Amino acid sequence: MGNVTTSKPFRDGTGRALSDYPRPSVAVDTALMTMAPGDADETPYLGVLLVRRPAEPSRQSSGAQGWALPGTFLHEGETLADAVRRSLGEKTGVIGRDPHQLHVFDDPARDDRGWVLSAAHLDVLAFDELEALRRPSDTRIARVPTKLRLPYDHASIIELAVDRLRQEYRATPDPRHLLPDAFTIADLRIVHEAVAGTALQKDTFRRLMMDELVELPEASTGRVGRPARFFSRRR
Amino acid sequence: MGNVTTSKPFRDGTGRALSDYPRPSVAVDTALMTMAPGDADETPYLGVLLVRRPAEPSRQSSGAQGWALPGTFLHEGETLADAVRRSLGEKTGVIGRDPHQLHVFDDPARDDRGWVLSAAHLDVLAFDELEALRRPSDTRIARVPTKLRLPYDHASIIELAVDRLRQEYRATPDPRHLLPDAFTIADLRIVHEAVAGTALQKDTFRRLMMDELVELPEASTGRVGRPARFFSRRR
DNA sequence: GAAATAGTGTCTGTAAGACACTATCGG
DNA sequence: CCGATAGTGTCTTACAGACACTATTTC
Structure with a gap:
């Protein structure tokens, strides 16, 4: 491993090394999704992290400064997932969780x-972790779908x-x-409704999820109504 | 479009062009699947097209000659799907149908x-078309899963x-x-069973597929038993 | 008790799975 | 008629969807 492109280059049938052929730049772009709590009494909504795109005079398209998904070029010796994590760290301050190729x-x-070439990725982070890490000066969370005009x-x-x-x-x-690791079925349903973009039936939803949850001894407290049980994910 | 990498190179904040950074070679590898008819009275099976891998002395791993999926390096100005089609044409004589990224x-x-980097692709071709096109001297169809030791x-x-x-x-x-465009439910079930790797119930299967098929006027003939109706895919 | 939220009982419609039956051919 | 293959009727089971009910809290 290491320095794989420079040591005794492989030559093909015509005697040329791999490096003699033109190669593309490879980028990664990441949709880092989160669940943003609605302001006031709104319902939470699915959000995506955007970074401020530096104004670049040589850029042909839409000279106006705008917002874009965080991305970077793949560096030597790096996996795509590494590049995703690095770009999130450098451009937003956020530490990614588990990027998946799209x-x-x-x-x-x-x-x-x-x-x-751009390898699109999906990553997900809880809102609190995201807010604790991201730099508000040059990042924002946009509601999905967004009306912002995004590049590429x-x-x-x-x-x-x-x-x-x-x-x-x-x-x-x-x-x-x-x-978090403990939540009520109501919490869970709100998140799933925001992801699905539609309302879900509370009884059907409960029965669908139940066999992949374990009931915890504690119950919620403090608010009006019957206290809800806490659950956690199986395994 | 065209010659995108050489005309007035873009320079980043530190004044370096994209081409100043090391870039990976990008390859495509394709699993071209087909439905091979079993010899004699065997049932058909899922097969994958392999090409003979040239013995290359400079290769470190497994010096022995072997078989591999067809692949190639991505050329300038080419999409991945183009490269898949080109590699199939060059290495096997086959014209691909509709490659999907995996x-x-x-x-x-x-x-x-x-x-x-290698972008893995899936493509599918009917056995007759594949046999009419492929070069038997340096290609073969291997049963899936195969016991052959494949590289990478x-x-x-x-x-x-x-x-x-x-x-x-x-x-x-x-x-x-x-x-082909017209087939009986029995033909269809045999293909689906080979893909699924398990037997499928004939009545359940028929009812599941029926609403996406249109019945044709003709009926099969020649063999023993009640003649089967022909169907084609909707749309 | 009223309001609010959590959780359950139960009916209905739909569809998969399983089994057995009918239908239509060649011989 | 028999053997073979195509296609259907129908029972059971499971489960999603819908509705209404019970349960447990705050006020």
């Missing part, structure tokens, strides 16, 4: 800076991310840990 | 020739391909067109 965007003309394929990436998240949340209680 | 394999040490991540790619194919075939009649 899709590679490969249109040769998609980036006017040159030949750039970032709107498509967010769509893919939401689709994937909906699949993951369809039959499993909070698999990406948007909630 | 996953990017990104371990920096996965290829001892250097830093190579090729065994994982085939696993991913089969999983994806099973998902696609679970509730849709032959979406990848392993069968």
